[in-house]
Amino acid sequence: MLYVVSYDIPDTGRRTKLAKALKDFGDRVHYSVFECMLDSILLNKMVARVKKIVLPNDDSVRIYAICANCERAIQVIGQGKVTKMEDIYIV
Known part of the structure; x- marks a missing residue:
């Protein structure tokens, strides 16, 4: 499933670490x-x-699940394109 993750973190160190x-x-x-294209385990x-x-008292992270029809x-x-599931898997 496609997930959109957005964040607002005022601290530069935490923001960089999260990115x-x-x-x-x-x-x-x-x-x-x-x-992010993720299955439930990766999510x-x-x-x-x-x-x-x-x-939690300082930062905001939002994770939106995008259904297949909405995607x-x-x-x-x-510029840019919507993230697609890759056909190549690295194990």
């Missing part, structure tokens, strides 16, 4: 937005890593 962690799960499409791993980094309706205006 590096999210790169393990998806593609950065804007400064604080990632698109749980990503959420666990996010929770280790953020401070087909995504429009990109300008």
